[in-house]
Amino acid sequence: HVNTASAALLARVSGLSSTVAENIVVYRDHNGGFRSRRELLKVPRLGEKTFEQCAGFLRIADGDQPLDASSVHPEAYPLVERIVNGCGRGLKQVIGDASFLRGIKPEQFTDDRFGVPTVRDILRELEKPGRDPRP
Structure with missing residues (x-):
């Protein structure tokens, strides 16, 4: 922090x-x-x-x-905005809503900069923002 x-x-x-x-x-x-x-x-x-x-x-x-x-890097904020806008919900409504986020298909939000693994990581972070991913 x-x-x-x-x-x-x-x-x-x-x-x-x-x-x-x-x-x-x-x-x-x-x-x-x-x-x-x-x-x-x-x-x-x-x-x-x-x-x-x-x-x-x-x-x-x-x-x-x-x-x-969260651990989402600022250069990925536009990707999060695309995900949120694509779902028709607000950012604050999406953050922490694990069941909703698990229903999103990462493939729908890939582009030349962000592939499926990155979109998956971002969706996981939105599920539990601020968690430490280290073992």
């Missing part, structure tokens, strides 16, 4: 150096908690490439974007 993690813990996140991790904590201390993952781009020395590497590992609970509390 980016709003509570120490600089030492943040430095262990993919793409974050100890300097950028410290900058996140300093930014947070001066500006309050992050409301969205995109706000991380305001942190000094945290550019687009670093953001792409780290954002999916940094959680923001109770933020502006419900997906920011």
